[in-house]
Amino acid sequence: MYLFTGEKKDCCGCMACVPVCPVNCIAVTVDEEGFEYPVRDAARCTDCGKCTAVCPVMNKPAPTPAEGFPAAYAAWSRDEHTRRESSSGGVFPELAKQFLREGGVVFGAAFRDDFHAVHHIRIDSPDALPQLQGSKYVQSSTVGVFPQVKELLGSGRKVFFSGTPCQVAGLRNFIGGDTQGLTTCDLVCHGVPSPGVFEKYMNEQEEKYGAKTTEYSFRHKRTGWNFMEVHQEFSNERTYHSMDWADNFMHGFLKNVLLRPVCYRCPFYTLPRIADITLADYWGVATKYPRYDDDKGTSLVLTHSKKGNELLHVGNALIIHQTDIAHGIANNAHLNHSATEPACRSAFFDAFRHGSFRAAASIYMKNSDVMKRKIRRMVKRAVWRLKALIK
Ligand SMILES: Cc1cc2nc3c(=O)[nH]c(=O)nc-3n(C[C@H](O)[C@H](O)[C@H](O)COP(=O)(O)OP(=O)(O)OC[C@H]3O[C@@H](n4cnc5c(N)ncnc54)[C@H](O)[C@@H]3O)c2cc1C
Ligand code: SF4
Ligand code: SF4
Numbered sequence: 001m002y003l004f005t006g007e008k009k010d011c012c013g014c015m016a017c018v019p020v021c022p023v024n025c026i027a028v029t030v031d032e033e034g035f036e037y038p039v040r041d042a043a044r045c046t047d048c049g050k051c052t053a054v055c056p057v058m059n060k061p062a063p064t065p066a067e068g069f070p071a072a073y074a075a076w077s078r079d080e081h082t083r084r085e086s087s088s089g090g091v092f093p094e095l096a097k098q099f100l101r102e103g104g105v106v107f108g109a110a111f112r113d114d115f116h117a118v119h120h121i122r123i124d125s126p127d128a129l130p131q132l133q134g135s136k137y138v139q140s141s142t143v144g145v146f147p148q149v150k151e152l153l154g155s156g157r158k159v160f161f162s163g164t165p166c167q168v169a170g171l172r173n174f175i176g177g178d179t180q181g182l183t184t185c186d187l188v189c190h191g192v193p194s195p196g197v198f199e200k201y202m203n204e205q206e207e208k209y210g211a212k213t214t215e216y217s218f219r220h221k222r223t224g225w226n227f228m229e230v231h232q233e234f235s236n237e238r239t240y241h242s243m244d245w246a247d248n249f250m251h252g253f254l255k256n257v258l259l260r261p262v263c264y265r266c267p268f269y270t271l272p273r274i275a276d277i278t279l280a281d282y283w284g285v286a287t288k289y290p291r292y293d294d295d296k297g298t299s300l301v302l303t304h305s306k307k308g309n310e311l312l313h314v315g316n317a318l319i320i321h322q323t324d325i326a327h328g329i330a331n332n333a334h335l336n337h338s339a340t341e342p343a344c345r346s347a348f349f350d351a352f353r354h355g356s357f358r359a360a361a362s363i364y365m366k367n368s369d370v371m372k373r374k375i376r377r378m379v380k381r382a383v384w385r386l387k388a389l390i391k
């Protein structure tokens with residue numbers, strides 16, 4: 001157990017352990033790589049074992065396999081604006097809207113007001129949904145969130161919680177047995193980059209552009225869903241656009257350099273899942289279902305329970321096609337394995353600790369991979385365009 005061994009590969013940072021400690025001896029700290037970790041005051045610890053019991057890495061909650069599940073779908077929102085503002089097909093906001101219409105409460109990841117950090121927030125109205133839309137490729141802090149969910153469930157409110165698979169697992173352990181009012185949605189997860197690195201990167205971007213950030217998107221769809229583009233707007237009207245391979249932070253994420261240590265041995269990527277629904281990009285959808293890829297965003301949706309499947313099919317906001325689950329899994333790397341730790345990771349973090357992000361990135365991220373990625377993307381785009389023309 002991380003709190004007793006300090007083994008970082010054993011802590012996903014869900015923070016379920018913090019509020020369960022009966023003597024309040026677990027605090028939250030930030031390590032030298034910029035990730036949040038819990039820390040135990042050994043002098044006050046009574047060895048009661050409650051933190052170990054709730055820890056999802058030590059005690060992964062057992063999924064409850066239901067007959068006929070998982071089922072796989074290609075899906076996207078009928079509403080063009082909703083779809084454009086989301087990273088994949090805009091399925092999450094449509095599920096959330098449905099839940100809010102029924103009087104429920106939704107939790108998900110939002111940028112802090114200055115866009116330098118990401119944390120989980122509660123929303124009660126569809127007006128606040130844009131804050132949760134879009135993937136933020138930074139670990140989202142859940143400090144203080146699980147007790148709020150438990151209190152709401154205790155007062156009879158229905159809760160829709162969306163997060164990484166480890167956050168959903170931590171929440172399930174924290175809530176305990178009765179999850180009647182709780183619906184959970186997780187993501188296929190590549191891994192989460194360091195919040196400390198992101199903060200430094202954002203400071204350097206603002207210094208370079210001479211203004212504060214007013215908008216940030218990791219997955220702007222200006223050049224289509226198949227091609228990831230970072231988009232940033234500043235208070236002095238300047239804008240920054242960059243394809244993923246040319247942006248140092250996005251490149252470091254996709255090359256696995258910036259990830260939390262546990263993500264290289266993720267205990268949660270496999271099926272069956274603990275969540276009611278899993279959302280992902282339906283990469284490779286065109287190889288079997290070309291009609292489902294119009295480059296505006298197609299979600300792969302896996303439902304794991306009757307509750308999740310019913311939520312997906314309520315109303316008419318989504319276009320949904322059942323697909324072959326084996327195809328969806330085969331085409332999505334992080335349903336098959338964890339991210340591989342690159343040899344340069346620790347050297348990068350050493351350099352990052354002692355200097356700027358830009359300097360560390362210029363040594364460890366500007367390598368021949370950038371050119372390979374660029375060429376691969378150009379070929380992919382050309383093939384995609386050709387197929388669209390033939391269609
Ligand atoms: C860190 C991360 C890694 C991912 N890796 C993959 C991958 O390898 N393969 C793949 O197919 N899909 C991956 N996804 C999922 C994918 O990018 C989309 O988020 C997903 O398909 C939902 O898209 P949508 O259009 O339905 O909704 P969107 O509107 O894009 O919804 C975003 C949802 O993601 C949640 N979210 C956003 N950022 C975070 C965060 N930092 N932590 C926790 N929850 C967050 C929000 O709460 C919201 O529920 C990843 C997402 C994240 C956040
Ligand atoms: S063993 Fe008990 S007292 Fe000690 S840190 Fe864990 S929860 Fe707190
Ligand atoms: S409960 Fe969560 S935050 Fe606490 S040690 Fe386990 S994984 Fe880490």
Ligand code: SF4
Pocket residue numbers: 012164165166167189190191192260262263266267268269
């Ligand atoms: S890769 Fe695994 S451990 Fe890392 S954030 Fe995702 S679900 Fe959690």
